[in-house]
Amino acid sequence: MSDERTLRKQIVEIARLCWERGMIGAIDGNVSVRLDDGDLLVTPSGGIKFLIEPEQIVRTAPDGTPRSGGRASTEIRMHVTCYQERDDVGAVVHAHPPTAVAFSLAGLDTLMKPVIPELVATLGAIPTAPYGTPGTDELPESIRDLIRCADAVLMERHGAVCVGKDLLDAYKKLEQIEHNAKILYMAHTLGGPKPMPREDVDRLLATREGLGLKGNNVYCNHCGMPRGMSPSDL
Numbered sequence: 001m002s003d004e005r006t007l008r009k010q011i012v013e014i015a016r017l018c019w020e021r022g023m024i025g026a027i028d029g030n031v032s033v034r035l036d037d038g039d040l041l042v043t044p045s046g047g048i049k050f051l052i053e054p055e056q057i058v059r060t061a062p063d064g065t066p067r068s069g070g071r072a073s074t075e076i077r078m079h080v081t082c083y084q085e086r087d088d089v090g091a092v093v094h095a096h097p098p099t100a101v102a103f104s105l106a107g108l109d110t111l112m113k114p115v116i117p118e119l120v121a122t123l124g125a126i127p128t129a130p131y132g133t134p135g136t137d138e139l140p141e142s143i144r145d146l147i148r149c150a151d152a153v154l155m156e157r158h159g160a161v162c163v164g165k166d167l168l169d170a171y172k173k174l175e176q177i178e179h180n181a182k183i184l185y186m187a188h189t190l191g192g193p194k195p196m197p198r199e200d201v202d203r204l205l206a207t208r209e210g211l212g213l214k215g216n217n218v219y220c221n222h223c224g225m226p227r228g229m230s231p232s233d234l
């Protein structure tokens with residue numbers, strides 16, 4: 001684990017990257033890491049993401065109570081939920097990737113379906129948590145069950161939350177979501193994406209397991225379908 005000073009700088013860099021890459025508006029989103037002692041470092045409430053300085057990053061107790069450095073992001077409870085549910089999570093990135101959010105506004109769950117081999121083999125299906133009122137416990141509770149078995153979750157009408165062993169690991173999943181959402185959006189304008197044939201999904205998932213690429217998201221390595229779905233649903 002890097003020292004706190006380095007991690008503060010990395011949070012600033014990732015927050016800026018989120019803004020530069022169009023994953024958030026200036027004050028949207030939030031980024032956190034878990035320290036060795038369980039405390040969290042998180043972006044400050046209302047901070048302009050391309051102007052934040054390392055010393056503005058807020059240190060909180062494991063439950064999100066600030067220890068120093070002002071007011072933590074209002075969405076800190078979403079981060080706390082991820083750390084509570086997963087011992088393997090060292091960082092959380094929350095953003096509003098526009099194309100992926102548009103899918104949730106339109107009620108399309110295409111990101112759950114095995115359409116793009118690269119996504120199937122790496123991240124897997126991306127579930128959408130039901131809408132929760134921002135600023136209330138509904139939001140963190142909406143992702144609690146899903147984050148146990150998914151490294152990336154969309155939140156209906158809101159954004160994405162991605163977890164990883166470190167900041168870059170979490171951030172790369174955010175890019176994966178938005179990049180693939182853009183491809184799927186274009187496919188929708190061309191008549192709609194076609195799910196991969198079952199046998200191709202099977203073969204791909206076997207490869208994924210063999211290469212050690214198995215993601216935590218909810219594609220079943222046995223049936224190739226997101227949990228709760230059967231091939232006839234596609």
Ligand SMILES: [Zn+2]
Nearest residue numbers: 029075095159
């Ligand atoms: Zn948000």
